[in-house]
Amino acid sequence: MTAPHRIEVRLDVMMARRKVRGRDLAAAIGITEQNISLLKSGKVKGIRFETLAAICTYLDCQPGDILEAVPVD
Amino acid sequence: MSNTRRISRLARILRTTVLLMLYALPLFVIVPLLTYPDLSVPIREEYSDYNLPHAFATWQIAAYIAVFSVGLAILAIPLWHLHRLLARYALGETLSPACAQALRRIGQGLLAVAAFSFVSNTIDILILTALNASGERTLSIGIEDSDLALVLAGTVVILVGWVMGQAAEMADENRSFI
Numbered sequence: 001m002t003a004p005h006r007i008e009v010r011l012d013v014m015m016a017r018r019k020v021r022g023r024d025l026a027a028a029i030g031i032t033e034q035n036i037s038l039l040k041s042g043k044v045k046g047i048r049f050e051t052l053a054a055i056c057t058y059l060d061c062q063p064g065d066i067l068e069a070v071p072v073d
Numbered sequence: 074m075s076n077t078r079r080i081s082r083l084a085r086i087l088r089t090t091v092l093l094m095l096y097a098l099p100l101f102v103i104v105p106l107l108t109y110p111d112l113s114v115p116i117r118e119e120y121s122d123y124n125l126p127h128a129f130a131t132w133q134i135a136a137y138i139a140v141f142s143v144g145l146a147i148l149a150i151p152l153w154h155l156h157r158l159l160a161r162y163a164l165g166e167t168l169s170p171a172c173a174q175a176l177r178r179i180g181q182g183l184l185a186v187a188a189f190s191f192v193s194n195t196i197d198i199l200i201l202t203a204l205n206a207s208g209e210r211t212l213s214i215g216i217e218d219s220d221l222a223l224v225l226a227g228t229v230v231i232l233v234g235w236v237m238g239q240a241a242e243m244a245d246e247n248r249s250f251i
Contacts, residue, residue, distance in 0.1 A: 035251045045249040 005069040009042045011055070014066055018059050029054035077165055084162035091156045098145045098152075102138060112138075116201065123211055125201055136200045140193050147189045151182025168237070168244035176234030183227030187220045 015025065022036045031051065038044050052063055059065075109115055113129050116137060129137075158175035166172060198213040205211075 031251060039251050044251050045246065047251050051251055 003071045006072050007042075008068045008070050009039060009066065010068055011036075011066050012040045014059050014061055015040075018061075020059065025055070025058060028058045077167075080167060081163050081165055084159045088156055088159035088163055091152055091159060095149060095152050095156065098149055101145055102142055106138075120198065120201060123198055123202065123213070124205065124209055126204055129201065130204055133200055133203065137197060140196050140200070144186075144189055144193050147182075147185050150185060151179045154178040154182060168241050170238060170241045170245075173234050173238035173241050176237055177231050178234075180227045180229070180231030180234055183223050183230060187223035187227060190220050190223065191216060 015022070022033050022040070026033045026036045029051065035044075039047065047067075052066070055066060056063060105112065105115060112134050116129070116134075117125060154175050158172055158179065161167075161169065161172050161175070194217075195212065195214050198211050202209065202211045
């Protein structure tokens with residue numbers, strides 16, 4: 001049996017690669033900057049497929065570029 | 074008109090109505106006191122099936138009014154919680170733990186009203202026939218249809234309150250999804 005994993009959000013890394021600001025991403029996908037900040041810091045319980053799809057479209061990436069499963073220490 | 078606005082608008086109207094009912098409750102005691110010079114008349118009309126004495130002692134009338142007032146005070150409890158619930162609805166707050174708790178309190182209040190209604194009739198008859206000659210005093214125990222309806226309504230409202238509690242938890246969890 002594999003060790004339990006948790007999901008880490010790598011949105012900030014992807015945004016830095018694409019040189020996208022939080023304000024622009026928020027405006028493009030129709031959510032608040034505050035929610036983008038919460039998402040970047042991983043302080044959310046989940047992300048809707050709709051939001052994830054909008055982020056992937058804008059950043060031209062895959063969900064795996066934004067979310068990563070890492071083993072729990 | 075969106076559903077939220079409709080709820081808010083109707084809740085505001087109902088909240089005012091319930092508030093007026095709360096303010097009007099004492100009138101159910103005050104108006105008969107001012108209207109009837111002899112309160113024994115309406116009491117006799119209400120309990121015409123029972124063997125009541127020709128005249129009531131002052132303490133009997135006072136005790137009857139006291140029991141009636143306690144009933145009104147108990148009725149005020151669910152009305153007060155209904156007022157609070159409607160105030161929250163009017164502000165657009167529907168799926169919250171506070172609303173679920175208010176619903177449960179309303180249900181519990183309705184059960185209390187039903188329980189007191191069941192007991193008060195017995196107490197009233199006992200008070201009004203207390204000075205009858207030995208053997209002519211009455212102890213009446215009975216459940217009316219309205220009491221059963223109140224028990225059913227109260228239980229259902231408590232159940233809905235529990236369900237709304239679950240809904241509020243789900244809504245809270247949903248809010249933490251982006």
